[in-house]
Amino acid sequence: MKVPLTVLRRVQTAAVFSGHLRSLSSGASRPLPLRDQALISGSSRELVQIVGSQVEVRTAFITEEEEGAFLRELEPGLRKKRYEFDHWDDAIHGYRETERVTWGASCEEVLKRVRSVAFPEGSPLLGPVHILDLDKAGYIKPHIDSVKFCGSTIAGLSLLSDSIMRLVKEDATSEWLDLLLPRRSLYILRDQARFNFTHEILKDQDSVFNGQRVPRLRRISVICRNLPG
Ligand code: OGA
Numbered sequence: 001m002k003v004p005l006t007v008l009r010r011v012q013t014a015a016v017f018s019g020h021l022r023s024l025s026s027g028a029s030r031p032l033p034l035r036d037q038a039l040i041s042g043s044s045r046e047l048v049q050i051v052g053s054q055v056e057v058r059t060a061f062i063t064e065e066e067e068g069a070f071l072r073e074l075e076p077g078l079r080k081k082r083y084e085f086d087h088w089d090d091a092i093h094g095y096r097e098t099e100r101v102t103w104g105a106s107c108e109e110v111l112k113r114v115r116s117v118a119f120p121e122g123s124p125l126l127g128p129v130h131i132l133d134l135d136k137a138g139y140i141k142p143h144i145d146s147v148k149f150c151g152s153t154i155a156g157l158s159l160l161s162d163s164i165m166r167l168v169k170e171d172a173t174s175e176w177l178d179l180l181l182p183r184r185s186l187y188i189l190r191d192q193a194r195f196n197f198t199h200e201i202l203k204d205q206d207s208v209f210n211g212q213r214v215p216r217l218r219r220i221s222v223i224c225r226n227l228p229g
Pocket residue numbers: 008009132140145156199201221223
């Protein structure tokens with residue numbers, strides 16, 4: 001079955017913009033130590049501990065050469081598309097996207113590594129890998145990926161730019177986590193972090209992590225998902 005990319009996500013309008021002030025008040029969000037320490041910050045230590053166990057950010061997951069290999073494979077196809085800016089009901093603003101099933105050897109090698117660290121062994125995956133190219137002015141609004149088409153785990157590589165992913169609890173918007181996603185890192189969202197929290201990628205002007213500006217340039221993400229169990 002081919003799932004249209006736009007069906008993968010549903011917008012949570014209630015949560016839209018609920019968190020934009022938080023990121024600007026640096027005092028309220030101290031870095032809380034955990035796994036890849038400085039990369040996760042949140043509304044409370046407890047939340048970082050509980051939900052943090054279902055969130056991973058792995059820095060330098062790919063090398064510059066591997067990033068180059070992805071760009072060489074993806075750019076020719078992406079360049080033929082135009083960035084979409086004005087679908088008011090879209091979860092994403094300023095983007096173009098595609099999907100890919102077959103890859104050259106070095107990209108396939110990386111994807112094998114992603115699958116082996118992110119997904120339980122034997123877990124059936126959504127066949128095509130999803131590629132999302134965000135313009136420098138683009139951003140992803142709060143949403144939860146469709147539970148009908150995607151399973152418990154979402155794993156994404158970030159190419160070309162650092163960015164901030166914000167998770168906000170769907171039924172308690174004062175509970176949030178910010179993830180700093182460095183260029184060439186891998187993030188993984190599992191279980192609660194994937195089902196009970198919206199996720200979003202902040203626009204450049206809101207891109208502040210623990211009081212520190214994180215310039216958001218054009219960003220390409222390479223996203224793997226599993227199928228519902
Ligand atoms: C999505 C999404 C995150 C990313 O496409 O549903 O949340 O890293 N993407 O681009």
